[in-house]
Amino acid sequence: MLSVSFDEIIAKLNAGKLYDFPGGVHPEDKKLLTSQAEIQTVSLPEKLIIPIRQHVGTEGRLAISVGDRVKKGQPLTRSSHPFAIPVHAPTSGKVTEIGPHVTAHPSGLNEQAITIIPDGHDEWTSLTPLSDYTAHSSEKVVEALCDAGISGMGGAGFPTHIKASGTKKIEFMVINGVECEPYITADDRLMREHAWQVRQGTDVLAHLIKPQVIIIAIEDNKPEALKAMQIACQDSADIRVVSVPTKYPAGGEKQLIQVLTGREVPRDGLPADIGVLMFNVGTCYAIADAIFQGKPLVERVVTVTGEAVEKPCNVWALIGTPVNHLLKEAGYNPTKQAQPQVVMGGPMMGFTLNDADVPVVKITNCLLVPASGELIDEDNERPCIRCSACADACPASLLPQQLFWHAKAHEYDKAQEYNLFDCIECGACAYVCPSEIPLVHYYRQAKSSIRQQRDEKARAEKARERFEARKARLEREKIEREEKHRRAKEARENKTPAGSSKDKVAAALARAKAKRAGKEENNTEQDQSATQTDKQAKVAAAVARAKAKKAGGQQSDSKDNQDRSDNVADEKKQQVAAAVARAKAKKTQRDSKSAPDKNSAASEENSSAQSENRATDEVSTQSAEDSKKQRVAAAVARAKAKKAQRDSKSAPDKSSPSGIAKR
Known part of the structure; x- marks a missing residue:
């Protein structure tokens, strides 16, 4: 909830009264060193060093390479990231180096920078102004600001297009021309000499933001700038040019908002949270250049001051100009310093440079070169x-x-x-x-x-998140694979269409297995039957031989042969009968296993017939072998009978029983 209402603020502004902020000091301003001289144009330096990142946010990607020739205003970087704005070539020339270089930072660390050697032609690239900006959409105008590489030039370097495209309701848009830091007069001279362009930039911002009231705040120690801006804005009832009491640091964002509105920016908040937006006068000038002339931000006003320079002045400095080049233009006198010292910024908020080869960047507003004893040691x-x-x-x-x-x-x-x-x-x-x-x-x-x-903690956290994300992804992919395999298996099991080729193959395999099982069973039965038949034949042969022996062996050879032939014939008949029985049993078994089609039945009948033929052949072969054996046995029997007959002639009759028994 806002502590001061909009109506109260307007009433106090109409009465010419302002609020105040706690603390503050009144240092000696020493602005007269440069405030009375017009802004100068300096010569081209021998080289320009353009850091890739000169704003709050991320740096863009390089759009050029070493050896390329570039024109003035040509983009050197590009990016689709909203917090990445491009940098541009300050003049035409050749890119000779891309690499780390010491930049404008209190740490003195190196940052990626592009080095350009000017060719002296100062040739511009093609420009696309938006003179009638009100006829274009807000998005188009914001995009033009981003493409021009405009960021806050008051010191923060926040991308202007981000601030100008907010969605919160803005009651007060403040244009900061206070410039409270001692020595610095860059904004003072800019408002004096280019008040109308500052007003044009203010109008563009007002078109995008649509505030209820516009306040241009200028410190009361700048009467010329105050008058120039009043004249430039006299035709607009929505713009109020307000004189702010001189007190450091009245130019700070939070302090100036408190002075003008009585509202305090939350500790973890932004000015937009209390209905206020603030822009620097230098930013407004750059916006006017970008919209009405199509020029990107390639130069700015820099105050070069201090008692150690012979000609303190304000200059138009190209972005990337080395500090030592500007010191040379201002007549730097090293004898006035016990040791070399250059402060970038003012004596209150500036920092001492470690190297005079540091380039000017978009937020550089002052180079202070103090003589010995001029500043606190x-x-x-x-x-x-x-x-x-x-x-x-x-x-x-x-x-x-x-x-x-x-x-x-x-x-x-x-x-x-x-x-x-x-x-x-x-x-x-x-x-x-x-x-x-x-x-x-x-x-x-x-x-x-x-x-x-x-x-470092954020990087470690991101690394941990990446590891956990990878682990989760691998686990998820594993589960997905398993699920995919499971679904495929279920689909195979559930897919059983009638008459399919897979079913036919399965049926054929089943029939083949059944046939093999039947053959094995029939072979077993045949073996058992053959064994039993052979045993019966052998028993019958033994019985026949015993009968022949009991007949006394005295019968003639023709009778023995006749008996043996009868026995062989009987054995043959028995073997044939056994084979036929086996064939019939096999056929009966096959008939019981009915086949699905006629072809199978026919094949089984043929198999049965073939089995009977094989059985007959086997019986014939076996009969021939048995006949041979029986002839040998008959011959042996005849020999034994002859021997017994001879013995019976020589021995008495009573010995015959013993002889028969012996045989």
């Missing part, structure tokens, strides 16, 4: 005396002393308990510190370490 840090001056000056109502202790001791959890990330790094605490402790540096280091730990 950070090497003069002394112990804290616990005076609480830092807490009185803090505009965010924090406890800088406790934050300093925990940050210095690397007790980051405790530092976060004291709301470390609510610190806007304005430097007011360090400015009033009698011990000259560089408090903001400790806070920045602590924030950087915490972000690094969060990033």
Whole structure:
């Protein structure tokens, strides 16, 4: 719930009254060094170094390669990611290198950058302005802002197209022209010289956002800029140009919103949550260039100041211009410094560069080159005396002393308990510190370490999620395979159409198995029957031989032969009868196993006939062998009979019984 209503705010604005924020300081502004000189155009540097990421968000993908010739305004990167905006070639030339390079950051770390050697022609690529932007959809205009690579130029670098395409209802759109940091006059000179283009950019934003009220806020130490903007906006009743009392850091986003509306941005929220959006005047100028001329963001105004340069000035600097080139243009005098020092930004929120080859980026608004003794020496840090001056000056109502202790001791959890990330790094605490402790540096280091730990934790968490996702995917695929196999098996079992080829094959296999089983059974029966017949034949032969012997052996050879022939004939008949019986039994068994068709029956009859023929042949063969054996046995019997006859002639008659018994 908002603490101050819309009507109350409008009433106070109409009365020329504003709200205030806690803390704040009044440092010496030293703006006169550059505020009275017009913006200059500098010469082309020997090389331009364009970092791929110059905004809050992700970097784009390279759209060029080493060796390519590029034109001014040509996109160097592209991406479909909403938080990735492109960078463009600041002039025409040749791409000579793509790789890590030291960039504008307090850490001094290297980032991916593109190096271009200008060819001096400054040839533009084809441009597509949207002069009649009201005739196009909001989406088309937002897309044009994104393609132009416009991000917040007041210091945050937030992509403008994201902020301009929000869905929340906006009551106040604030154009920030306060520029409260000492030394810096880039926005002041821009409003003085290009007030109408700032107004054009404001109109484009108003068309996209549709706020109820537009407020252009300018600090009261810039009367010329205030007057220029009032003239540029006098034809619009929706735009209010408001003079803000000089107090540092009144130009901070949260502090300026509190001054104008009396509302406080939530700790974990955004200005849009309380119905307010804020843009920098430099951003408005870039929007006008992109929409009405089709030019992407390739240059900006930079203040080069400090007592160590002979010609402090504001210049139009191409994005990617090395700092040392601008220092040369401003007449840098190294003899005025005990050791080389260049601060990017103002004396309150800026940071010292580690290398003068650092390039200008979209959020670079000032290069401060102080002479010896001009700024507080950070090497003069002394112990804290616990005076609480830092807490009185803090505009965010924090406890800088406790934050300093925990940050210095690397007790980051405790530092976060004291709301470390609510610190806007304005430097007011360090400015009033009698011990000259560089408090903001400790806070920045602590924030950087915490972000690094969060990033590592986030990467580890993402790696764990990827591993678990892969494990779940493999398990899911396994289950799907098993389910697929199960369904296929069930389909095979349930699929039984009549007359199918599979059923025919199965039936044929069943018949073959049955036939084999029948053959084995018949063979067993035949073997048993043959064995029994052979035994009977042998018994009959033995009985016949015994009868012949009992006859006395005195019968003639013709009679013995006749008996043996009769016996052989009887055996033959018995064997034939046994074979016929086996054949009939086999046929009966086959008839009991009726076949499904006539062809099977015919084949079984043929098999039966063949079996009978084979049985007859076997009997014939066996009879021939038995006849031979019987002839041999008859011959042996005759020989024995002759021997017995001879013995009976020589022996008395009473010995005959004993002789017969002996035989």
